[in-house]
Amino acid sequence: xxxxxxxxxxxxxxxxxxxxxxxxxxxxxxxxxxxxxxxxxxxxxxxxxxxxxxxxxxxxxxxxxxxxxxxxxxxxxxxxxxxxxxxxxxxxxxxxxxxxxxxxxxxxxxxxxxxxxxxxxxxxxxxx
Amino acid sequence: xxxxxxxxxxxxxxxxxxxxxxxxxxxxxxxxxxxxxxxxxxxxxxxxxxxxxxxxxxxxxxxxxxxxxxxxxxxxxxxxxxxxxxxxxxxxxxxxxxxxxxxxxxxxxxxxxxxxxxxxxxxxxxxxxxxxxxxxxxxxxxxxxxxxxxxxxxxxxxxxxxxxxxxxxxxxxxxxxxxxxxxxxxxxxxxxxxxx
Numbered sequence: 478x479x480x481x482x483x484x485x486x487x488x489x490x491x492x493x494x495x496x497x498x499x500x501x502x503x504x505x506x507x508x509x510x511x512x513x514x515x516x517x518x519x520x521x522x523x524x525x526x527x528x529x530x531x532x533x534x535x536x537x538x539x540x541x542x543x544x545x546x547x548x549x550x551x552x553x554x555x556x557x558x559x560x561x562x563x564x565x566x567x568x569x570x571x572x573x574x575x576x577x578x579x580x581x582x583x584x585x586x587x588x589x590x591x592x593x594x595x596x597x598x599x600x601x602x603x604x605x
Numbered sequence: 606x607x608x609x610x611x612x613x614x615x616x617x618x619x620x621x622x623x624x625x626x627x628x629x630x631x632x633x634x635x636x637x638x639x640x641x642x643x644x645x646x647x648x649x650x651x652x653x654x655x656x657x658x659x660x661x662x663x664x665x666x667x668x669x670x671x672x673x674x675x676x677x678x679x680x681x682x683x684x685x686x687x688x689x690x691x692x693x694x695x696x697x698x699x700x701x702x703x704x705x706x707x708x709x710x711x712x713x714x715x716x717x718x719x720x721x722x723x724x725x726x727x728x729x730x731x732x733x734x735x736x737x738x739x740x741x742x743x744x745x746x747x748x749x750x751x752x753x754x755x756x757x758x759x760x761x762x763x764x765x766x767x768x769x770x771x772x773x774x775x776x777x778x779x780x781x782x783x784x785x786x787x788x789x790x791x792x793x794x795x796x797x798x799x800x801x
Contacts, residue, residue: 478622480734483666484727486629490636490655492720497640499712500705505690506645509652512683513636516659519675523668527743528736534752537744538760540671541753544678545764549771551683555690556778568694571706 483524490517504558504568508551515547621738625665632658643704645696649687656680666736668744 490513497510519540526536562568618626635654642648656679663672742748753761 478619478625478666478736478738480731480736481728482622482625482629483662483736484731485724486625486633486662488723488727489633489720490659492716492723493633493636493640495719496712496716499715500709501640502704502706503645503694503696505687505694505696506640506648506704508690509648509687510640512652512679512687513639513655516656516679519671520659520662523663523666523671523744524736527666527668527738528734530737530743533756534743534748537668537671537749538753538757540668541674541749542760542764544674545768548678548683549768551686552771552775553778555686556775558690559693560778562694 480524480528483520487517487521487524490514490520502569502571504561504570505555507570508554508558511554512547512551515543519543621665625662628658628661628665632662643700643702644698645691645701645704646688646698649684649691652687653680653684656684663744666744667738667742669742670744670746670749672744 494510494513494517497513498507501507501510522536522540522543526534526540529536558568561573565573567573632655635651635658638651639648639655642651656675660672660675660680663669663675
């Protein structure tokens with residue numbers, strides 16, 4: 478088999494996941510796109526392992542490790558998303574802007590944002 | 606995929622290559638539906654198709670053990686976890702028009718540019734490289750287990766510690782807090798239990 482087939486498929490899957498990470502708004506959909514990117518890397522690892530006929534089978538062992546790390550990552554990630562949802566009433570990553578840099582000055586932004594920031598949270602909690 | 610097929614069209618493709626390309630097209634279509642679907646639960650179900658397609662690709666690359674691990678862990682548990690997450694965060698069942706954020710076109714541009722550059726580089730680099738799939742299967746359970754427990758024992762054990770740490774971390778994160786939180790702390794779990 479030509480090596481370009483799995484390599485190109487892995488590239489396209491990775492870029493699909495990249496688009497999903499950048500464009501999605503729900504945190505769980507972002508996690509799904511991360512899974513797609515990890516799977517693209519796994520496909521590359523397996524293809525190159527089979528191509529090189531590695532005696533240590535480093536590619537396949539690393540693929541197994543990547544799958545296990547991805548399982549741990551999805552567990553922790555979903556726990557964090559559920560915690561954020563429980564505290565904020567939303568898993569919309571566009572609205573979680575507490576750590577964002579304000580474009581205006583430091584003192585004006587602090588005084589302007591402090592009363593304004595809790596408003597969407599209380600509204601979301603009321604709906605939740 | 607079409608670019609690769611066009612630039613090497615003078616070769617007669619083997620049956621494995623044809624199967625790989627067909628399954629690859631299905632996988633890529635499912636992945637595109639995953640990142641493009643407006644219904645959140647449908648996106649998770651398309652992810653099942655994409656991950657299953659990748660498992661079939663592993664089988665075609667003679668990596669059987671990885672394929673079954675992929676089916677067991679990804680299709681079996683990760684997607685179920687994602688569906689649980691969607692349900693627990695009260696994702697809308699119907700179509701949600703705000704599934705994509707405002708920087709959709711920026712994301713499309715970045716992903717398209719990355720795909721074009723990477724496909725060009727990869728095809729140019731591996732133009733004359735072939736995988737020899739004949740002989741004994743390199744990814745059988747016996748070969749994978751032998752290499753895993755002969756050469757990779759220490760990373761394997763370290764990974765089990767990492768999984769344990771992740772388990773404890775997930776339990777500690779999702780445990781109910783000290784009760785000093787606001788109304789959301791009491792409202793959301795009650796609604797969640799009512800839903801389940």
